[in-house]
Amino acid sequence: MTTPTIAQLQSSSLTHVVQQEIERAILAGDFAPGSKLNEAALAMSLGVSRGPVREAFRSLEEAGLLRTEKNRGVFVRAIPLDEAIEIYDLRAVMEELAGRLLAQNITAAQLQELHTTVAQMDKAVLEKDLNTYHQLNVFFHERLMEMSGNKKLLSLYKKLIRELSLFRRANIGQADVLPLSAIEHQNIVKVIEKRDPIAAAKALFDHVQESKERTILRHQSSQS
Numbered sequence: 001m002t003t004p005t006i007a008q009l010q011s012s013s014l015t016h017v018v019q020q021e022i023e024r025a026i027l028a029g030d031f032a033p034g035s036k037l038n039e040a041a042l043a044m045s046l047g048v049s050r051g052p053v054r055e056a057f058r059s060l061e062e063a064g065l066l067r068t069e070k071n072r073g074v075f076v077r078a079i080p081l082d083e084a085i086e087i088y089d090l091r092a093v094m095e096e097l098a099g100r101l102l103a104q105n106i107t108a109a110q111l112q113e114l115h116t117t118v119a120q121m122d123k124a125v126l127e128k129d130l131n132t133y134h135q136l137n138v139f140f141h142e143r144l145m146e147m148s149g150n151k152k153l154l155s156l157y158k159k160l161i162r163e164l165s166l167f168r169r170a171n172i173g174q175a176d177v178l179p180l181s182a183i184e185h186q187n188i189v190k191v192i193e194k195r196d197p198i199a200a201a202k203a204l205f206d207h208v209q210e211s212k213e214r215t216i217l218r219h220q221s222s223q224s
Contacts, residue, residue: 099200
């Protein structure tokens with residue numbers, strides 16, 4: 001077995017940091033779906049050589065966030081509606097399982113954290129702060145997966161939600177939808193707190209399906 005050299009480890013670590021930064025920018029909407037990424041410009045802005053950027057591109061393509069077109073370059077993926085629907089359906093089943101597990105195993109400290117997050121979401125609704133609400137929404141659902149205690153579920157969820165974020169950023173909801181979404185999140189926490197696995201599973205499944213339907217309607221309206 002070959003032992004990695006210090007230089008190899010440093011290169012691997014640098015590539016990981018570069019990948020995280022590019023991924024953060026994509027998910028934050030700094031690079032819109034369909035936009036072309038310039039390897040040289042990114043390397044210059046990040047203060048690295050082009051090698052780590054190129055390796056980061058490969059990893060992000062495997063993660064479903066980028067696509068490479070021969071003789072054209074690297075682009076942020078634009079997720080089509082039919083693929084987004086498939087992801088929503090998978091996510092609904094995963095969140096259904098998480099709800100069942102949480103209702104059985106959640107701690108008092110975890111419940112308090114969920115209540116705090118929902119309160120922050122309510123504040124964002126009052127201020128019609130779409131960006132903050134979106135960030136809190138993503139955080140809320142990822143924490144549900146983490147709290148479920150199922151590591152495989154969390155890993156699969158993170159990959160799916162990264163891809164779905166590309167679609168959601170391109171079709172961000174309107175401020176008048178936020179109150180309804182916030183109420184759904186409040187209900188999710190309430191049924192988990194009652195420790196009713198069936199109700200918690202249903203609340204999360206229904207919430208994701210409602211989100212899917214709202215997304216479809218927004219997408220269709222934007223295309224008309």
